[in-house]
Amino acid sequence: MASERSLGSFLLRGATLVDAAGERLGDLRVRAGKIVEIASSLAPVIDEEVIESEGCYLLPAFVDLHTHLREPGGERAETILSGTGAGALGGYRCVVAMPNTIPTIDSVEVVRHLRQLAKAAPIEVAISAAITRGRRGEELVEMSELAAEGVVLFTDDGRGVQDDGLMRAALEMASTLGVTLGQHCEHEGHAKGAPMHEGAWSSRLGLAGQPRLAEIAMVARDLALVEELDASMHFLHLSTAEAIEMVRTARARGLRVTAEATPHHLALTHAEVASFDPVFRVNPPLRESADVRAVRTGLVDGTIDAIATDHAPHSPETKDEPFDCAPPGMIGLETAFAVAHTELVVGAHLRVANASGAPMLTMGDLVRLFSTAPARIARVDDQPGSGTITVGAPADLVLFDPKVQWRVDEDRGASRSRNTPFAHLDLVGRIRHHLHDGQLIVRDAKLVL
Amino acid sequence: MTKTDVVAMPRWDRRNLLSIEDLRPEGIRDVLDLADRLQGEPPTRATPEDFHHATVATVFFENSTRTRLSFELAAQQLSAKVLNFNADSSSVKKGESLRDTLSTIDAFGVDVIVIRHASSGVAVQASRWVNAAIINAGDGQHEHPTQALLDLFTLRQALGTQRGVMPEDLTGLRVAIVGDIRHSRVARSEVLALSAMGAHVTLVAPSPLLPTSVEGWPIEAVSSDLDHVIANTDLCYVLRIQHERMVEARLDDLDAYRHRFGLTLERAARLPEGALIMHPGPINRGVEIDSLVADAPNSLILAQVRNGVTIRAAVLSLLLGARRDEIQGAVK
Numbered sequence: 001m002a003s004e005r006s007l008g009s010f011l012l013r014g015a016t017l018v019d020a021a022g023e024r025l026g027d028l029r030v031r032a033g034k035i036v037e038i039a040s041s042l043a044p045v046i047d048e049e050v051i052e053s054e055g056c057y058l059l060p061a062f063v064d065l066h067t068h069l070r071e072p073g074g075e076r077a078e079t080i081l082s083g084t085g086a087g088a089l090g091g092y093r094c095v096v097a098m099p100n101t102i103p104t105i106d107s108v109e110v111v112r113h114l115r116q117l118a119k120a121a122p123i124e125v126a127i128s129a130a131i132t133r134g135r136r137g138e139e140l141v142e143m144s145e146l147a148a149e150g151v152v153l154f155t156d157d158g159r160g161v162q163d164d165g166l167m168r169a170a171l172e173m174a175s176t177l178g179v180t181l182g183q184h185c186e187h188e189g190h191a192k193g194a195p196m197h198e199g200a201w202s203s204r205l206g207l208a209g210q211p212r213l214a215e216i217a218m219v220a221r222d223l224a225l226v227e228e229l230d231a232s233m234h235f236l237h238l239s240t241a242e243a244i245e246m247v248r249t250a251r252a253r254g255l256r257v258t259a260e261a262t263p264h265h266l267a268l269t270h271a272e273v274a275s276f277d278p279v280f281r282v283n284p285p286l287r288e289s290a291d292v293r294a295v296r297t298g299l300v301d302g303t304i305d306a307i308a309t310d311h312a313p314h315s316p317e318t319k320d321e322p323f324d325c326a327p328p329g330m331i332g333l334e335t336a337f338a339v340a341h342t343e344l345v346v347g348a349h350l351r352v353a354n355a356s357g358a359p360m361l362t363m364g365d366l367v368r369l370f371s372t373a374p375a376r377i378a379r380v381d382d383q384p385g386s387g388t389i390t391v392g393a394p395a396d397l398v399l400f401d402p403k404v405q406w407r408v409d410e411d412r413g414a415s416r417s418r419n420t421p422f423a424h425l426d427l428v429g430r431i432r433h434h435l436h437d438g439q440l441i442v443r444d445a446k447l448v449l
Numbered sequence: 450m451t452k453t454d455v456v457a458m459p460r461w462d463r464r465n466l467l468s469i470e471d472l473r474p475e476g477i478r479d480v481l482d483l484a485d486r487l488q489g490e491p492p493t494r495a496t497p498e499d500f501h502h503a504t505v506a507t508v509f510f511e512n513s514t515r516t517r518l519s520f521e522l523a524a525q526q527l528s529a530k531v532l533n534f535n536a537d538s539s540s541v542k543k544g545e546s547l548r549d550t551l552s553t554i555d556a557f558g559v560d561v562i563v564i565r566h567a568s569s570g571v572a573v574q575a576s577r578w579v580n581a582a583i584i585n586a587g588d589g590q591h592e593h594p595t596q597a598l599l600d601l602f603t604l605r606q607a608l609g610t611q612r613g614v615m616p617e618d619l620t621g622l623r624v625a626i627v628g629d630i631r632h633s634r635v636a637r638s639e640v641l642a643l644s645a646m647g648a649h650v651t652l653v654a655p656s657p658l659l660p661t662s663v664e665g666w667p668i669e670a671v672s673s674d675l676d677h678v679i680a681n682t683d684l685c686y687v688l689r690i691q692h693e694r695m696v697e698a699r700l701d702d703l704d705a706y707r708h709r710f711g712l713t714l715e716r717a718a719r720l721p722e723g724a725l726i727m728h729p730g731p732i733n734r735g736v737e738i739d740s741l742v743a744d745a746p747n748s749l750i751l752a753q754v755r756n757g758v759t760i761r762a763a764v765l766s767l768l769l770g771a772r773r774d775e776i777q778g779a780v781k
Contacts, residue, residue, distance in 0.1 A: 200664035206569040206590030206637055209661060276570025277577075320548035320578075322568030324589070 015053035033438035061093035061396040063374040066308035073102025078313035084121035085414035091398040094124035155182035190214035232256035241294035260308035278326030313417030338427040395438040463771035469641035484763040501528040523762035555579035597638035599760035620647035628688025
């Protein structure tokens, strides 16, 4: 991939460079897919595009731990190309594709087929595989064969593994193979397929609610298993204050667990459902403002390692059904970073008036949440200098303008679907350019085709 | 939902009737006052309530007799044309989406779509999809606003007869709503309507049939002890109970329900002097209400049915009138 694309030479002048080492001003030169020079002032050379970047942040490009690309089987809603296009616009150098496709990604054949398809994508696609065959929760996939094929993340996402014994067997196998399991924490006996969070709004609106216990119960069980087996595990899209607190305590005791949260769970509550717009139907459901605060606190104190989108496209006709009949899921790749910036760095609250209570984050924190931590969990951080802005590091870079205000227009994205919960909201900060492998794949917030 | 939310809401624009919340007390009064006039003198071609150019479609995705019939009769009283859509014999069976079905009916140029659906929120969604005015004739477990309006109308008349003067509002009236509140759209609309008019509402049900949360509900209390509540009840509003709910209610059977929550003769005898009884129908005689209680002089059950047509004519008239004004305004 590098050999075909690494033709670009760029000089980015005057950006604030942000990585784990902190923030500093500087000029930066990209050539042949790598950062080749960083200095306080660099002069342009021939055949080099100069990008004036004053007032912008230059960040290591992002990794999304949780993307539904829908291909194969769901191409009405998204394809690998459209979904990775949305990822490119959102600043992602790599997205982890979830296995709930048709057929399920549960065999080496399907993984190979998708890898082939993903070669045409503008960014990297890491393929995850199901924990159980067909995600039916009955028998484990051939985990060792899939691991040998290079799969590092296994999940039945969309469903949690309900059977305790099967989950135990999966964790033991994952420990042996050195791969990671991602759990969709939803105990179906408690959730009962209800379309929203159980609470004041479900009662008022006359919709069935899934109790917070659905998440709490599964996180509790899995933490007990992780401790008993000395295993490791990744919790997908945590949404309740209680589950986050349990993970916090478990980590303090040394358990090897990681966790992610979504942009919608840090910005929106179940009050959105009052519109009965199925765009707000999602699993886990939008919860209460106290949960929003808990998600934010978890992001600040590191209990939650990463912000992951759970980008879940659904074609418009499937969301034009009654709320309780529409499929759950929201898209998020194109808005995730701007939403997090608006809410957590700028401190402007899109929808939840009293969501603060947690201290605000820095750009460095966002780099941790969007780039370094998810790359570590998905194990796509093996290139030298990956996730840093240093000489020799891969030129996977995002130029972010923190001052641009823009209104989310669901009809103007790269995704094939329109189900963004942030439509018509004004976000602060926009990804201006995106360099992938030294090549400009997004210029002025538009895909370079 | 909460009192502050209600204050913040704009005046009813008469574009749709989706929820009792949209109306606020002034809107409720407008409907009741018009219903009074209509009942006094049925509309003729000489009155503003003549809408012979208008078309009303009743679009029912769920079975109903009294609600659909009363809307159709009401539309005919206003001289409007009536289009009757039956989901059973429609293209819904061929897999047409809800939105396409409604858009198709809308494309015929109907003025009002009266919609009933088994899913909560469908009326609200429909109002975003079509040009016609939407009247919610019952959406899932969410709301059934015209039921609450006809109940207020019936109640106001009964109190007027009792007191010799029509009450301004329901201030101080102690209401017990008894039954499966959790799954009842009637209860949700009833709570909003009664409290908007000043009544003090207590919800009475086996605790699994109470709402999970009553945060923001404009009520006085919840109770699982009807015997305790009954002596302080001026209006006992009884809801239909379904056999299928008994397991969830953790009761053995409907007899057990009747024993604790039925408005039996014995309980009805303990109601204060002048107390009234209502039920949205259809009633299960001998289950949630004893037959003799349902037929007693202080039962308003048949008056409720009679008033259904009048109140729906009033609602249709307000919505059709607002549309006519809008069109005439646009022409000028």
